[in-house]
Amino acid sequence: MSKTKQSPVERRLARLTDAVREAGIKLTHQRIEIFRELAGTEEHPDAETLFEAVRKRMPTVSLDTVYRTLSTLQELGLVKTIGQQGGGTRFDANIEPHHHYVCVSCGMIRDFESKELNSLRLPGTVRQLGTILDANVEVRGLCAKCQGRKKASTRPKSKSS
Amino acid sequence: MSKTKQSPVERRLARLTDAVREAGIKLTHQRIEIFRELAGTEEHPDAETLFEAVRKRMPTVSLDTVYRTLSTLQELGLVKTIGQQGGGTRFDANIEPHHHYVCVSCGMIRDFESKELNSLRLPGTVRQLGTILDANVEVRGLCAKCQGRKKASTRPKSKSS
DNA sequence: ATCTAGTTGCAAACACTTCTTAGTTAGGAA
DNA sequence: TTCCTAACTAAGAAGTGTTTGCAACTAGAT
Numbered sequence: 001m002s003k004t005k006q007s008p009v010e011r012r013l014a015r016l017t018d019a020v021r022e023a024g025i026k027l028t029h030q031r032i033e034i035f036r037e038l039a040g041t042e043e044h045p046d047a048e049t050l051f052e053a054v055r056k057r058m059p060t061v062s063l064d065t066v067y068r069t070l071s072t073l074q075e076l077g078l079v080k081t082i083g084q085q086g087g088g089t090r091f092d093a094n095i096e097p098h099h100h101y102v103c104v105s106c107g108m109i110r111d112f113e114s115k116e117l118n119s120l121r122l123p124g125t126v127r128q129l130g131t132i133l134d135a136n137v138e139v140r141g142l143c144a145k146c147q148g149r150k151k152a153s154t155r156p157k158s159k160s161s
Numbered sequence: 162m163s164k165t166k167q168s169p170v171e172r173r174l175a176r177l178t179d180a181v182r183e184a185g186i187k188l189t190h191q192r193i194e195i196f197r198e199l200a201g202t203e204e205h206p207d208a209e210t211l212f213e214a215v216r217k218r219m220p221t222v223s224l225d226t227v228y229r230t231l232s233t234l235q236e237l238g239l240v241k242t243i244g245q246q247g248g249g250t251r252f253d254a255n256i257e258p259h260h261h262y263v264c265v266s267c268g269m270i271r272d273f274e275s276k277e278l279n280s281l282r283l284p285g286t287v288r289q290l291g292t293i294l295d296a297n298v299e300v301r302g303l304c305a306k307c308q309g310r311k312k313a314s315t316r317p318k319s320k321s322s
Numbered sequence: 323a324t325c326t327a328g329t330t331g332c333a334a335a336c337a338c339t340t341c342t343t344a345g346t347t348a349g350g351a352a
Numbered sequence: 353t354t355c356c357t358a359a360c361t362a363a364g365a366a367g368t369g370t371t372t373g374c375a376a377c378t379a380g381a382t
Contacts, residue, residue: 044252083244101287120278128305225331250339325380351356352356
């Protein structure tokens with residue numbers, strides 16, 4: 001229910017307020033500050049970096065809370081992680097250009113080829129960031145096997161409890 | 162060991178032999194077996210999985226050798242990792258569809274937008290793997306800042322003493 | 323067969339993340 | 353405002369995934 005024009009950060013903070021209320025959890029200073037910090041940067045920080053930044057304004061905040069809050073924000077769908085989480089680094093002996101399909105449920109990764117995707121037209125803004133070595137596409141979805149499993153377990157779609 | 166036609170695995174193993182020789186390092190059983198295992202699977206295993214697999218044939222191999230070998234193979238350019246390695250999980254408060262530019266040197270990540278890339282045409286083979294939730298492009302390169310740094314440090318050694 | 327630098331196996335260290343316990347603070351409903 | 357309790361801090365410990373130090377070993381050259 002935003003009424004006036006807000007900065008991107010304020011808009012995101014408003015979304016936090018809504019989401020927290022809807023989830024029936026508390027809107028604590030820690031949650032606000034941690035999210036504000038993340039929403040206000042383009043640097044995709046890790047937990048430690050975020051902790052140090054928030055600490056400047058809230059000297060008593062603990063690293064543990066940063067981790068817990070990020071986890072909560074993820075459940076609320078307000079925050080995403082970059083790259084895969086959980087499990088270790090995965091290796092690939094295929095050094096030809098190719099793309100990946102990743103199952104969001106079981107983590108399965110499969111290669112696929114596409115000449116078209118090998119030569120994507122990238123927007124000019126990218127070139128301003130630096131040189132381009134390669135570009136690959138990561139498709140995420142639910143693999144055939146996991147679709148079967150989901151169906152079998154007859155689990156109605158529910159939000160995280 | 163005398164076969165006329167080579168399987169893809171054998172072809173890759175031949176590349177290993179060459180690369181190892183060229184780099185002036187030793188072609189140990191461990192390196193052969195670890196690489197053979199990785200080159201022979203499409204599953205993009207992690208170090209632990211690879212370790213367990215190699216162990217069946219080489220019961221004395223150790224997990225740290227797997228790690229060290231994978232690192233060596235990476236330096237030789239025979240193996241790649243999927244996703245970012247090193248550092249912790251990185252977070253993103255931008256939940257709109259977007260793409261990433263990643264600097265291979267400093268790890269900097271920047272978002273970029275592209276309507277065109279938001280609606281990529283994916284090959285039909287992908288659909289056979291499972292449902293498609295989203296697809297995003299990851300561009301890797303050397304960011305402007307690191308280009309400057311590289312230039313400065315790669316400068317032909319002028320007489321400085 | 324001998325030599326030796328590069329490699330390995332083992333254990334221990336390390337980095338990141340999560341969890342435990344216990345005592346305190348503070349959000350927000352009544 | 354009062355009260356209930358979720359959420360917090362603190363300090364520690366544990367769980368993963370990865371790296372390192374060191375003595376023993378071995379690939380490959382002589």
